[in-house]
Amino acid sequence: MKNKIVLMCLFLLQLGQGVAQNRFPKPDFESGYKYPEIHYAVSHEDLLVIVDIFLLVLLMGIVSWAVIKKRTRKPIIWVSVISVAYFGFFRHGCVCSIGSIQNIALALVDSTYVLPLSVLLFFILPVLFAFLFGRVFCAGVCPFGALQELVHIKSYKLPRTLSIILGMIPWIYLIFALLYAITRTSFIICHFDPFVGFFRLGGDIGMILFGAVLLILALFVGRPFCRFMCPYGALLSLFSSVSIWKIRLTDKSCINCELCHNACPVDAIRPPYTNKVNESRERGVKRLLNYFVLLPLMILCGAFLMRLVSNELSRSNKDVRLYEMVMQHETNPGEVLSVELEAFYGQGGVINELAEKAEKVQSDYNFYATIAGILIGLVIGITLIELSVKRTRKLYEIDHAACVGCARCFSYCPQYKIGNESGNTSL
């Protein structure tokens, strides 16, 4: 009987759904019942953040010391193991420096965005170390680089043209990541993270498969992710190419033996090259200048194309999508409400406000996509110039932008060995 009354009450209440929250009064217990005390578990996040930063600096310091001063590989292997274990499997790879680009970009354009100090440090410290010592972060402190480093067994060289063309991908990826981050659409670097699934032992199956393919590739090709995907690596390469202290193989003169070139997994040691086409210096300079005249054309093309598709791109933004759904519903109200629309109408959303928001996002997209197009044009143009300009080199030279400081080459250099054994290593 009582149940029936309650059931009836429920039916009545169902009509007034969403109005009342305290439909049933607090029970007066007669048996002296006490409310259970429930405590929810909290992890020691604040402490761990400090450990993260400390370890980041410590490991980068160790790698810098190993590649610049000591020129040995062993510490880097240990750093890699620690990094994969701690930043990877223990901390599950979040927040990582690669992803922090997006937070920084968003904080730069949006003053309301709250930027945690730890994220800023995760972004700026590796950049600073790259500026001082080269890409020591990539060497083994980054868990992604470390993971690929640890599985790498044999270096097969890719054709130079192919690796230059594939080398455009990180830049374009970076540009799109920035575009999507500053329009508050999504953090695509985090979304398409191939290795985080391994560290978390589960995740999006597509990304895990992609990560597995990358890891299998990494067995034979040095660091495919770092070279041909990583947007942060692209950024660091800018700083490492002008770094203050640079990695040097040996203090003695190079004997052009090519051993270091063969040992380098990321193809950062450029072999000697004699330009077969014997063009005069003036003509060469002229040719280069012509290319630079073509560069603005590429930039214009890029800007134009990206502006054309900017409205399409803005569809990936949540507000724009919602606005389109609402408009569709308004013109054709008979259909079943989707989850988004239910939430929108349920919260008493105002269409005009939403329209304003969507318009703002779209104009943002118009503007930033044009800039992205300029940058994409620049990247493609510079890559083409790089492909066509060949510089004469007499000796093997380290390309500091590409060098990730894995330190494999040191033990191969015969000149370095001689110097080391006779005990007169000097910096």
Place this chain on the structure above:
Amino acid sequence: MEQKIENKNENKNSPIARRKFLRVLGTAVAGGSILAISGGLISRAKGSEVSHYWQIDPQKCTQCGRCETECVLQVSAVKCIHANKVCGYCDLCGGYYRSNVKELNTAAENLMCPTGAIQRKFVEDPYFEYSIDESLCNGCGKCVKGCSSFGNGSLYLQIKRDLCKDCNECAIATACPSNAITRVSLDKPYKLKDE
């Protein structure tokens, strides 16, 4: 001899000197940009206690069910939480029983929770105490929907701090239709209903 070449190079503004100049220029630009970015942002950067953990605003949540499926973890970090102080301790609980039950017993076809994570204990007539077995809960929010449409809304979904990986961008937050998921500070880690 070498000196001579060097002199010659310098006079002609040779590529070596130019490259060196470019390198110094690059170094200066790089150093300057590091200083500019860190200087510009460090004043705005807040300690980690500000805006850290992802939490659901229970008032905004519409129980769409995406918390169960969108989390990057295999079993979502979102769990149902029960606010005892809000609960009416009803026998006929909208979160415990399905809406069209014929008999009030614990047969699976009568229960709302697909995993049997909601347990209840008899307190005194006619009150029952409800609790959630977190290891069984998958964050689908079916009980929450039942409770908030028929009852006091004491059952609600929340992101468990010990389970959440604290992703840079919460996958559920991007999928949430009501924008109910935002970051909260470390010192007040949970958005609870019974506080």
